[in-house]
Amino acid sequence: MSGSLWLKPPREGATLPAIPRPRREEAPKTPHAPKTPDTPKTPHAEKTPHAESAPDADLAPDPLDELAERIDGFVAAAVHPDEVAALLESDGMTDDHIRLTYGRADSFALAEDLYARVERRHPAPQAPPAGPRFDGLAHCLLRGFVFALPGLAYVLAAPLLAGEQGRFGLPGGTVPLLAGAVTGWVWNQALSHRAYTWLGLGDRPAAARALLTGALPGALAGTGVALAVAAPGETPAAVFAAGQALYLAAATVLLVLGRERALLGALVPLAGAVPAFRWDLPDPLRIGLLLASLTAAVALAALVLRPGLRRAAAGRGGPPRAASLPYGLFGLGSGLLVLHAGVGATPVGGAGAVVALTLSMGPAEWLLHRFRGESLTRLRTLTTARAFRRAVTGTLVLCLGGYLTVLVSLALAVTLAWPGAPWPTLPRLLALLLVGTALWLGLLLQAFGAVLGAATVCLLAAAAQTALPAAGPAAAGGAAAVLAVLTCVLLVRPTAHRV
Known part of the structure; x- marks a missing residue:
């Protein structure tokens, strides 16, 4: 790109090059010049239309002035040509049209002329919405709590799933549980993107229709994968994985349609797992609490999907399904990174890392919104690309630092609250911070549409950890570094923040 991010400020008093335009060539008029016999006299020679017109009437309107006037509002608010x-x-x-019409070499040269000609007029930042200041934070914290609370289901089900020694050095039943969970993450991440796209188009019934048609196949896919990889003696784990797949489908519906409080109510029975940390509960009570929570979640999801039953809910073609595939791949890569964060330590310590990462997703969402809001404010108030780049970089560092601080605090809090949990060592904390950095930057790139790059980096890091578990911190660190570079390259450009 010619000019890249270099900004050439307009000079006062500078004039733009003249734009070629057609002009009629006429002989100078002399009102009192004597007539010569060589000039024939015509009936209309004494009075012509041109004789009564003003001297500037022959000048064609400047096409650049017309263009500047037509897009004045956009150019005035632009931060860079x-x-x-x-x-x-x-x-x-096209460049040919620009050369013929405006006399400029290409779109960049024309943009620089327009940018220099129009005075900067950035609209004032919008006033903050009325209401409590931390409403958005409370909403995101609620989502983080809803993300982590299903982990209590594993505490309730642990005695029911205990069996023979599992494979790959993992406890019995772990493989079908992980396979079903990862399948659900991939499917539901792609499904969520498609439903959110419909919501962005203002068609809530079509979003409900997309969830209605996609949630059940996702639950069947997770169940099928869990049953396929289950070994003899892991049948209870496969049955639990089927319930897990059904819950993931219902939770996706409720979260996408903004029913977090309803989902929280469905998860209340899982609070019965808290006494299970210290005392043994009867098996019928454990099964009853699990079934009560699952039944409530499925019933609430069915209620909110009623608008999707209308025949005209998805009458249009809608967004292409292939556009949701990168989001599913990002769900796969990020999910595997989270799982690897819990592998390699003691079972309790590894579970604590996974719980901390899951709980941190709520504050992570809030910080993503803060970064987007601050960037849009800077876009409206700053007048140079250099100032915008510096402001956005500073906001990025503050938001990422805030998320990592929250993540460490949650990890320490989980360690204190979990009976018998070992104190995290410095290498474990460093590995957790690297995974958290990769996750947050990946979510940020996904929010700005650069999901394919984020998915590729996370998948490569997860594949490296799967092939060589000892390289876990190095793989997570490499992913965090690459995502940091991608973020700095993409998000310091003003055009990336235009909505």
Whole structure:
């Protein structure tokens, strides 16, 4: 791109090069010049339309002035000429058309002229919405709590799943549980993207229809994978994995449609797992609590999906299904990174790391919203690309640092609350921070549409950890470094923040 992020400020008093435009060539008029016999006299020679017109009437209107007036509002709010060039190209202006019409070499040269000609007029930042200041934070914390609370189901089911020694050095039943969970993460992440796309188009019934048609196949896929990988003696784990797949489908429906409080109510029976940390509960009580929570979640999901039953709920073609595939791949990569964060330590210590990462997803969402909001504010108030780049970089460092601080605090809190949990060592904390950095930066890139790069990096890191478990910290660190570079390259550009 010519000019990249270099900003050339307009000079006062500078004039733009003249734009070639057609002009009629006429002989100078002399009202009192004597007539010569060589000039024939015509009936209309004494009065012509041009004789009564003003001297500037022959000048054609400047096409650059017309263009500047037409897109004045956009150019005035632009932070860099590249934004104007992107608008011109999206409007279908080719370089040939620009050369013939405006006398400029290409869209970038025309954008620089327009940017220099129009005065900067950035709209004032919008006033914060009325209401409590931390409503958004409370909502995101609620989501983080809802993400982590299903972990109590594993505490309730642990005695029911105990069996023979499992494979790959894992406890019995772990393989079908992990296989079913990862399948659910991939499917439901892609399904969520498709439903959110419908919501972005303002068609809530179509979003409900997409969830209605996609949730059940996702539950069947998770169940089928768990049953396929289950070994003899792991039948109880496969049955639990089937219930897990059904819950993931119902939770996806409720979370996408904004029913977090309803999902929290469905998870209340799992609070019965708290006494199970110290005392042994009867097996019928454990099974009853699990079934009560699962039944409530499925019933609530069925209630909110009623708008999707309407025949016209998805009358349009909708977004292409292939566009949701990278989001599913990102769910696979990030899910495997979280699982690897819990492997290699003691069972309790590994579970504590997974719980801390899961709980941190709520604050992570809030910090993502904060970064987006602060970036949009800077886009409206700053007038140079350099100032915008510095401001966005500072906001990125603060938000990432805030998330990592929350993650460490949660890890320490889980260690204190979990009976018998070992105190995390410095290498374990460092590995947890690297995984957290990769996850948060990946979520940030996903929020700005660069999901394919984030998914690729996370998948490669997860594959490296799976093939060589000892390389876990190095793989997570490499993923965090690559995602940091991608974030700095993509998100310091003003055009990445235009909505």
